[in-house]
Amino acid sequence: MKFLCLPGAYGSAKNFQVQLGPLAEELERRGLCTFTYSQGTHEVDPPQGWEDYFGARPLYRFLDTRQGDTFETLRRLRHVPHSMPAEDTMRMFQKAGEGEDWHQRVWREALDAVFKTLDEDPEIDGIIGYSEGAMVGASLIVEEAERAKKSGCQRRIKFAMFISGAPPLKFEGKDRIVAQLFDEAGIVIDIPTFHIFGCDDAFLSSAVALFNVCEPSKATMYDHGLGHIVPRDAENVGVLGEILQEIMPKVEEGNRRAASEQQQRKESGLSGMDKSEFATPALLRTTS
Numbered sequence: 042m043k044f045l046c047l048p049g050a051y052g053s054a055k056n057f058q059v060q061l062g063p064l065a066e067e068l069e070r071r072g073l074c075t076f077t078y079s080q081g082t083h084e085v086d087p088p089q090g091w092e093d094y095f096g097a098r099p100l101y102r103f104l105d106t107r108q109g110d111t112f113e114t115l116r117r118l119r120h121v122p123h124s125m126p127a128e129d130t131m132r133m134f135q136k137a138g139e140g141e142d143w144h145q146r147v148w149r150e151a152l153d154a155v156f157k158t159l160d161e162d163p164e165i166d167g168i169i170g171y172s173e174g175a176m177v178g179a180s181l182i183v184e185e186a187e188r189a190k191k192s193g194c195q196r197r198i199k200f201a202m203f204i205s206g207a208p209p210l211k212f213e214g215k216d217r218i219v220a221q222l223f224d225e226a227g228i229v230i231d232i233p234t235f236h237i238f239g240c241d242d243a244f245l246s247s248a249v250a251l252f253n254v255c256e257p258s259k260a261t262m263y264d265h266g267l268g269h270i271v272p273r274d275a276e277n278v279g280v281l282g283e284i285l286q287e288i289m290p291k292v293e294e295g296n297r298r299a300a301s302e303q304q305q306r307k308e309s310g311l312s313g314m315d316k317s318e319f320a321t322p323a324l325l326r327t328t329s
Contacts, residue, residue, distance in 0.1 A: 043164045043166060044076050051095040067281070128250060159197060169204070176207040204238070206236065238262070
């Protein structure tokens with residue numbers, strides 16, 4: 042399996058390769074996957090007071106925020122109690138974009154740029170997204186499924202790892218983009234997913250909201266016990282390697298079975314959607 046790796050806001054392909062390095066090396070050592078790194082197309086300056094936090098410049102975002110920060114309100118999530126339901130928390134902070142049509146254009150451009158990266162490398166069949174990159178990746182998975190229904194083309198992304206993620210976005214009306222939330226949209230991501238986050242994450246609600254819209258029988262979560270980070274310590278990396286050693290061969294087998302069934306349907310002249318019967322039991326593992 043080959044993963045397209047999408048960094049968070051104020052990141053870069055180079056910096057994300059360093060952040061993900063210990064886990065990527067562990068997975069490569071186990072022979073599970075390979076990686077390719079991308080980044081947003083919009084060069085940005087880090088927020089005031091955080092000039093040294095995000096690593097070496099240049100830094101990028103997937104979103105063009107020159108006309109304002111579409112998701113500035115997400116930063117206020119850190120002040121919301123974790124006891125509030127994730128969906129209610131997200132609704133409190135998704136008014137950004139109301140009445141301003143440029144937000145939809147910004148989001149369309151961001152998604153199209155990632156689809157272009159996907160089209161340029163036919164070996165990619167998985168996504169690893171961190172923070173903003175996870176939100177973009179989740180949205181791409183949803184849109185890819187919608188395109189497949191309309192065109193009959195084969196879906197590329199078979200597995201996704203989301204690190205401190207956020208729910209996928211959708212267009213609403215003529216001038217809004219809103220989060221897809223479970224109590225409104227139900228399950229919107231049907232492929233196997235692995236969710237990595239920390240109980241001390243200031244943006245925990247957004248990661249939980251993403252988990253909730255993924256097919257539960259195919260979704261696995263891991264709490265590394267830390268904050269809004271990509272875990273790099275030896276203990277967490279080792280445990281993650283063990284979990285993925287269990288999950289990924291099942292994903293690959295499910296993909297092979299689905300491809301075989303699809304081929305059999307074609308040969309027999311039957312039509313139908315390509316649906317894998319693979320199901321990963323959800324599990325929650327934490328470190329102390």
